[in-house]
Structure formats: structure tokens, C-alpha cells
Amino acid sequence: MLKKGKKMLALGLTGAMVMGLMGCSNSTDNQDAAKVNQEETEDSNEKSDTQDDTKKDVLSDNQDGGAEVENDVTLEVEVGYTAEALEQFREVIDDFTAQTGIEIELVTPGADYETVMKTRMASGDMPDVFVTHGWSIARYKEYLTRLNDETWFEKIDASILPVVSDQEGSIYVLPVTQGMNGLSYNKRVLEDASVNATEIQSMDDFKEACEKLKEKGVTPVHIGGKDSWTTAGLYNVMAPAFYTAKGCKYPSGDTLKDGSFDWDANGKYLLEEIAGMVQAGYFNTDFITADETSSVIALGEGKCAFMFGSVGYVQKAKAVVDDAEIGVIPMPSTMQDGESQYMTGEGSCFGIFKDTEHMEQAKQFLEFLALPDNANKIMKADGEMPALDGMDKEGSESYQAYQESINSFNVCYDNLFDREYFPSGMWSVMTDAVMEVFMDPEEQGIDRAVSLLKENYIDKYEAAQE
Amino acid sequence: MKKKEVKINFFYIPAILLILLFVVRPFCETIFISLTKWNGYSSDKVFIGIKNYVDMLKDDRLKRAFVNTLIYGFASTFMQNVIGLLIAVFVDSRFRGNNIIRAVVYMPIMISGLIMGYIMYFFLTYDNGVLNDMIGIFGYEPVDWLADGRRGILFITLINTWQYAGNCMIIYLSGIQSIPQMYEEAAVIDGAGTFQRFRFITLPLLLPAVTTAVITNLIGGLKLFDGIIALTNGGPNYATHSMMSYLNSQYFLAEKAGYASAVGISTFVLIMVISLLCNQYFEGKSIEE
Missing domain, CATH: 3.40.190.10 (Periplasmic binding protein-like II)
Structure with a gap:
């Protein structure tokens, strides 16, 4: 009897501990209520x-x-x-x-x-x-x-x-x-490497700038891959330059929206570019394990030149180093005569x-x-x-930084890439895809990343249509 | 044979009601969700039968998380118990400062797993990490310690061991102190040495404590979550996830609540089976006083 009691106690405790993570997440009744609420939305x-x-x-x-x-x-x-x-x-x-x-x-x-x-x-x-x-x-x-x-x-x-x-x-x-999403940069670092930010009009210009920065011994781009949103953010900022910005190399905005995007033929271009950046050593050594805070510190302290993402990094970097001079530029185009792009979001x-x-x-x-x-x-x-x-x-x-930049570029604007062109729930998939490429910047890694994106995009797109 | 009188103790009722409300009901709902395709927040759930469970068999990341979970569970438990027992035996002897040692060993338990993970993250970071600063003194180049998944698993296991070894120490210490002194005295009279007394008297009589220490730490290790999130966030590329942290990533990041629920149910079964087997094993070994 006592043994049975012990077993039941162990069972109960185990259940309580496991369910601690799962249990309070939902309620069927509430779901029904939510459904009813949804139907009542128009009325209210x-x-x-x-x-x-x-x-x-x-x-x-x-x-x-x-x-x-x-x-x-x-x-x-x-x-x-x-x-x-x-x-x-x-x-x-x-x-x-x-x-x-x-x-x-x-x-x-x-x-x-x-x-x-x-x-x-x-x-x-x-x-x-x-x-x-x-x-x-x-x-x-x-x-x-x-x-x-x-x-x-x-x-x-x-x-x-x-x-x-x-x-x-x-x-x-x-x-x-x-x-507003684009590239934030440390002005002094670019000046020291004789890079003029306003001349970065295309991806080729950007890579040329990265080479100059590397020669100077500065990390061109800092990324904090431990925080999943930073890797997804990299994909999100770069994607328009490849697929949706005016004059981009592989225009696919319509097919991305209607679910017919050909991942096998076109999905790899952006990932190949990221893989190339990894192989060329444009990212910080600890790009897989650093966090976003360390990226902001590196930008403020001039240990790196660029950060991809929100122009809000300007203020954050200045909070780290008072007299840091931080500027922003739009995401350069993949074509020499294409338009650079800022992504606007909430x-x-x-x-x-x-x-x-x-x-x-x-x-x-x-x-x-x-x-x-x-x-x-x-x-x-x-x-x-x-x-x-x-x-x-x-x-x-x-x-201020944004205003400074717009006169030097032929800029177009769009919503954040994933909000506009991907079904909901793709953020973590973008993280996983970029991480696959970070871990293995060769063909196999790129193929795995494309498969991930393709599989989830189709799945979530179909779910959104139901 | 006299029939046993069935008594209902009404004091049980509040506890039973709470368990029904907060354990049994969510558990049943989780089973239902595990049979659906659901993003975790919308009002639409699509019933898909056991597809989520079938998908689990094809998920390489889950397989890795499963292996990691066993490592976190068994390796941590083994080390925690060995270290905890040794320290308990050590601090049981009378010497000046043994209370300080007890406090120091027990102290990490008072820090939450999440905070401990962040503290250790700053210890292990590539840039300005304490460990890299230390090896730098000896002229070594800095190492990105957590960039390799296997090293990440090692660090998570070691940190978990260190944090909860104090728990074992307390359990063993109370176990040792409850062993009647007469057994020891009799063994001394019979000419038993220190090691023999430990091997043939202390250890067998400690088995109830061993059962408690092993099972509680094993469950703790198998459901390890917060330290992983803080230290590696399951990375790099899912290499250090446990079943629990993987479940979390699938539910809240990948928006696969149905699949995550299937992982949760499977984890529950895994922990329950392992716990019951351990319990049975130790019960078989226990000594009737």
C-alpha cells in the first residue's frame, strides 16, 4: 500500500513538473470564446x-x-x-x-x-x-x-x-x-578605412567596403547569433535587395505573396550571399554565440563597422559610448542601377x-x-x-541619421520583408535557415537552409489560406 | 480475514481538486492539442490524428534533443551524487569551518537556473569572457567555447552538476546523521577500517537517501530548461537543446503548438518511465531495518 502510494506520488510529481511548461498555455473554453469573439468583432x-x-x-x-x-x-x-x-x-x-x-x-x-x-x-x-x-x-x-x-x-x-x-x-x-531597418555604421571606423558610406550603393560596393575594413583589422559586420532575432533580422534586411526592392536582381514579390515562389530555383541566392560573407570573414569571430548587446557595444566602441537591422541601434550605440558617431544607410541593391531600400515597420x-x-x-x-x-x-x-x-x-x-542618409541614395521603401511577403510564423524559420548557413557555409548547408524555408513557407502559407 | 475499512480523509480533497484542475485537466488538453495542427494562439485547430507523433520520428533535431536530455539527466545525476556524497561525508566530520563549506556548496541552489545560465554565459563568452581572460594570462588565444555543440553540452552538464550538487549533499548529510551510532561502534570493535565502515555500513543504510537524491536530480536533469535558454539558447543550430527547451522553441518560436504538445507528452512518458524504473531498482536494493 505504502509502495503504491509512493509510486502515485512520484507519478503526480513528475506530471506536475512536466506540465508546468505545458499546462497553462490554453483553454478549450477560452478558444471557443475567442472564436465567438472573432465572429463578434465586426459587430463590436x-x-x-x-x-x-x-x-x-x-x-x-x-x-x-x-x-x-x-x-x-x-x-x-x-x-x-x-x-x-x-x-x-x-x-x-x-x-x-x-x-x-x-x-x-x-x-x-x-x-x-x-x-x-x-x-x-x-x-x-x-x-x-x-x-x-x-x-x-x-x-x-x-x-x-x-x-x-x-x-x-x-x-x-x-x-x-x-x-x-x-x-x-x-x-x-x-x-x-x-x-526603420537598414544598416547602422560607425562613422569613425569607416573614415579610418577610407570608406565613404554614401558610395555604398550596391552589394558589390558593400563587399568592397568590407574588404577595406578587414585590411584595417576591423570586423566589418557584427552579429549576435545567440539571440535568434539577429540572424532572422539579417535575412529580413537583406532579402528585399534580392527579391523585392525596385531594380533587384531576382524580382519575386508577387510570387512570394501568392505562394508560387520557386524556392528550388531562387531560394538560394540570398543564402549564397550570406555564405559568401561568412567565408570571406566579414562577420565577428563569435557570430554564432555573441548576443545582440555585444553587437551594440562593438558598434559603439568602434570594434565593428556595420550592424544590420533597426536604425534604433543609433541611439543604443550612443548609450554605450556617448560620443560615438553612428550613421545609417539603406540596404544596398543587388544591381548597380537598382534602388537601395529602407524597410518600415511598427x-x-x-x-x-x-x-x-x-x-x-x-x-x-x-x-x-x-x-x-x-x-x-x-x-x-x-x-x-x-x-x-x-x-x-x-x-x-x-x-537625424536617417535624414542625413536619404539625399545620397536612390531609396525605395517597403514594409518589413517577412510581414509583407511571408506567412506568419516564419521568423524562427529564417533564424534556423541563416544558422544552417553560418554553421556550414557550403552547398550542403545552403541546400538544407533552402529546404527549411521552402517546407515551412508552403506549410504556413497553406495554413493561412485555410 | 477482516475487511479493510475504507476511510476518506477529507483533508485530501483540496489537494485532489487542485491536482485535477492544474495537472489532470491541462494534461488532457495537452493530449488533445498534440493531435491537432495549431499555431498556439489562433482560434483554429485542425485535428490531424497522430501525425505529430509520426513527425517526431523523422525529426533529427528532436533526436539530438532526446540524446542531450539523457546526457543532462544521467551524467548530471551521477556527478551530483558522487560529489554530493563525498562532500557530505567530509562535512559530517567535526572540523572548524565545516558549516561554511556546507553553505558554500549549497549556495548555488539559491540562484535561479536562468540567472546561473547568464552568469556562466558571461564567464564563457569569446569577447571579454572570464575564462578567455584567464587563459590569455598564459598566452593562449581566446576560444569561442560555446560555438561547438559538444562543448556546449559539456558546460551545461557541468554547470547543472555544480548548481545542484549541494542538494545531494544535504540529503546525504541528513541520511548519514540518521544512521545509529551503534552500528559504527560495533564495526570499530570488530576491527573495521574507515573505508570498510563506509562501504558496508554507511552506504547500505544510505540507500533511502540515495533513492531520493537520484530520483529528484534525475527528474531535474531530464527536464532541464532555464540554464540552456540562458547559456546557449539551444544553439548553435539546435545542438544543445533538451526536450524541454526544444518544446519551448517549437511552441512559441516555430508556432507549432500541436507538435510541441506531442513532444511534451512524450517527455512526460519518458520521465515517468525512467523515474519508475529507478524507483523500482532502488526499492529492490533497500534494506529492511
Whole structure:
């Protein structure tokens, strides 16, 4: 009897430990609820549309010191900020509470933000307001409130508006900042190697610059492969130059979108380029095990010349070395006469859960965030570029660096590559594909990477069509 | 023969309800999800039968994670128990400072696995890593220690061993201290030496403690997760993943919740079978007092 009891105890403990990771991820009931909610989306959006005029008046009154919106509530707000950025955001929400009396419960999962949000989506337990980190349309739309009728809608920058709009022109977030992807570089390092950044108009120019930098003993490109988003980011920044930018070598935008892209014939070109960069020694020695922070430090300290990814690295690198001179350039074309490209995406974009019990207060909160002073504070916190008219563009180091660059290049713009041309869920596949090439930059590694991309692209594309 | 009276202790009910709610129900749901194709957050789940389980057999990365899991489980447990037992015997003797040694050995347990992983990551990084700085003093070139998967597995196993050896030490120490002194005294009178007393008295009487130490550390090693995420994130290229960290990557990064659930169920079965076999083995060896 005692032995049996022990066995049952061991069994129970084992189950509890294993299920610790699995158990709280979903609920069938909640899934059903989510499905019902999805069906009700249109209804609720229509309802909120008809009420919007009234709300606007109420909100305006409240801004002027009126008290028609009930303020004895607590809004749950979830953001991905950490460290100093989080402290700066706290200042903004403290001001909001001081002015309106509405309390904010701030949830900050940090690096696990996306994971936590996926879990919350699965369980239907969404925060009242949350940051959509590039996925307001493709992933979160069914959970968000349509916001076209808000007072700040007219202030949205024209370059970010298409990125946050669906096919019907509806938006579901307040875009306070926008992300811009290209190449960040250390000006002094390039000067020392006699490289003129504005002359990097094509991939050949870029490789020539890398050779000069190598001769000087500087790491041309730093990448922190331990953090999976950096390798996926490399693919994401480089892909348009090969497949979708104006005048690119292998134009495939349409086939990528309609699911007919020929991976066997065309999938290898970008991966071959990355493999060539590995073989040529353009990356840091520890490109597989370094993390993103070490890349930012290397850029700031001038131990490397370039970083692929967000122009937000300008501010981050300057935070490491005060007097670092960091510039940005768009992704060079694969053709000499092709256009260089900046990829525009969501920066800090705030959406409201469509079933929130505090819709009025949540809209009031967004209206507060859209005020120039508050939006500027958020821009300083995330280091990205302004997305609303009236913001202090001069105060954004990323924006300054971007402005400096655009006159020297024939630039085209597009949404982030994966958001525009890949089905949802390809980010980790891009990571895996690039890592395959990093580990084995020969034909076999490239073939494995192409197979990975092809298999998952088809699978996820078909799933998205169902 | 008198029939046993069936008694229900009502104090069990809250615990049973909690287990039903937080273990049994999620477990059943996980079994259902493992039979579907689902991205982990949308409202659409497609029932695909046992396809996820069939796919597991063809997944080379999962096979690697499976082997790694066994290494993390068995190698760590072996080393933790040997080291823990030796230290327990050592600190059981009376000498000045043995309390300090106990505290120092036990201290790493108080740090979370995730924090420990990050601390060790900074110790092992190529650029400015403590280990590279140390070998640099002797004129050696820096090494990218974690770039090789096999070295990554070794470091993860060693770190896990170091962190939880203190757990074994405490279990063995309490086991040693509960052995009646009379057995030792009788053996001394019979002329047994130190090693003989340890081999024929201490060790056999420690078997209940061995069972506890082995099974708890084995389960801990088999479900190792946080240290891996912090130290290597499962890389390079999936070389250091355990079943648990692989499950996490499939669920949340690859958005294959159905497949990840199948991996989870399989891991549960694996850990349960190994734990029961170990339990049975040690029960067979235990000495009736």
C-alpha cells in the first residue's frame, strides 16, 4: 500500500513538473470564446464606430479637466520595454494617472513579451492596452479595436500608415514611433578605412567596403547569433535587395505573396550571399554565440563597422559610448542601377483589446500617449523614429541619421520583408535557415537552409489560406 | 480475514481538486492539442490524428534533443551524487569551518537556473569572457567555447552538476546523521577500517537517501530548461537543446503548438518511465531495518 502510494506520488510529481511548461498555455473554453469573439468583432467595431462621436466629446472634456469618464478603474497595459526605456515609459503613465486618476497596471515580460502575448491570446485573457511589435494586422487584428475615428488618426505619418492599415484601410493601433531597418555604421571606423558610406550603393560596393575594413583589422559586420532575432533580422534586411526592392536582381514579390515562389530555383541566392560573407570573414569571430548587446557595444566602441537591422541601434550605440558617431544607410541593391531600400515597420504601437471593459479609459490613454510631449518621451525610450505629426523629429537621433542618409541614395521603401511577403510564423524559420548557413557555409548547408524555408513557407502559407 | 475499512480523509480533497484542475485537466488538453495542427494562439485547430507523433520520428533535431536530455539527466545525476556524497561525508566530520563549506556548496541552489545560465554565459563568452581572460594570462588565444555543440553540452552538464550538487549533499548529510551510532561502534570493535565502515555500513543504510537524491536530480536533469535558454539558447543550430527547451522553441518560436504538445507528452512518458524504473531498482536494493 505504502509502495503504491509512493509510486502515485512520484507519478503526480513528475506530471506536475512536466506540465508546468505545458499546462497553462490554453483553454478549450477560452478558444471557443475567442472564436465567438472573432465572429463578434465586426459587430463590436460597428457599435464602437457609432459611439465614437460621443466618446470624443467625453475624452476632450476629460482632457480639459472634466470628469465624465469614470476614472476609478485600473487599466492593464502590457509593453515589451526593459531597463531605462521602461523607466521612461513609467514616467509617462505616472503623468497619465496624475492627470486622470486612472490607475495603470503595467505588465512587462521583457524578452518574453511575444511568448506571453501568444499565451494570453490562446487563453483569451488579453490586457486592455498592449504593444503590437510589428503584428497589429497579421496577428493581433482580430483582438483589437478599430481606431480610425480617433482624434490622432489624422496625425499619423504617411510612411507608417500603410504598414498599420488592413486592406480596407482600417487601423488598430496608435503608432507613436516607427521602426526603420537598414544598416547602422560607425562613422569613425569607416573614415579610418577610407570608406565613404554614401558610395555604398550596391552589394558589390558593400563587399568592397568590407574588404577595406578587414585590411584595417576591423570586423566589418557584427552579429549576435545567440539571440535568434539577429540572424532572422539579417535575412529580413537583406532579402528585399534580392527579391523585392525596385531594380533587384531576382524580382519575386508577387510570387512570394501568392505562394508560387520557386524556392528550388531562387531560394538560394540570398543564402549564397550570406555564405559568401561568412567565408570571406566579414562577420565577428563569435557570430554564432555573441548576443545582440555585444553587437551594440562593438558598434559603439568602434570594434565593428556595420550592424544590420533597426536604425534604433543609433541611439543604443550612443548609450554605450556617448560620443560615438553612428550613421545609417539603406540596404544596398543587388544591381548597380537598382534602388537601395529602407524597410518600415511598427515601432511603439499601442492597441486596445476589443473586449476591454474600459474602452473609454483605454482610448483616453491612447489619446494621452499621442500628445506630442508624451510621444516624444516614448520615442526617446525606444530610440525609433517619430510616427506622428508634431513630434520632435530633431530630438530623434535615429531620425537625424536617417535624414542625413536619404539625399545620397536612390531609396525605395517597403514594409518589413517577412510581414509583407511571408506567412506568419516564419521568423524562427529564417533564424534556423541563416544558422544552417553560418554553421556550414557550403552547398550542403545552403541546400538544407533552402529546404527549411521552402517546407515551412508552403506549410504556413497553406495554413493561412485555410 | 477482516475487511479493510475504507476511510476518506477529507483533508485530501483540496489537494485532489487542485491536482485535477492544474495537472489532470491541462494534461488532457495537452493530449488533445498534440493531435491537432495549431499555431498556439489562433482560434483554429485542425485535428490531424497522430501525425505529430509520426513527425517526431523523422525529426533529427528532436533526436539530438532526446540524446542531450539523457546526457543532462544521467551524467548530471551521477556527478551530483558522487560529489554530493563525498562532500557530505567530509562535512559530517567535526572540523572548524565545516558549516561554511556546507553553505558554500549549497549556495548555488539559491540562484535561479536562468540567472546561473547568464552568469556562466558571461564567464564563457569569446569577447571579454572570464575564462578567455584567464587563459590569455598564459598566452593562449581566446576560444569561442560555446560555438561547438559538444562543448556546449559539456558546460551545461557541468554547470547543472555544480548548481545542484549541494542538494545531494544535504540529503546525504541528513541520511548519514540518521544512521545509529551503534552500528559504527560495533564495526570499530570488530576491527573495521574507515573505508570498510563506509562501504558496508554507511552506504547500505544510505540507500533511502540515495533513492531520493537520484530520483529528484534525475527528474531535474531530464527536464532541464532555464540554464540552456540562458547559456546557449539551444544553439548553435539546435545542438544543445533538451526536450524541454526544444518544446519551448517549437511552441512559441516555430508556432507549432500541436507538435510541441506531442513532444511534451512524450517527455512526460519518458520521465515517468525512467523515474519508475529507478524507483523500482532502488526499492529492490533497500534494506529492511
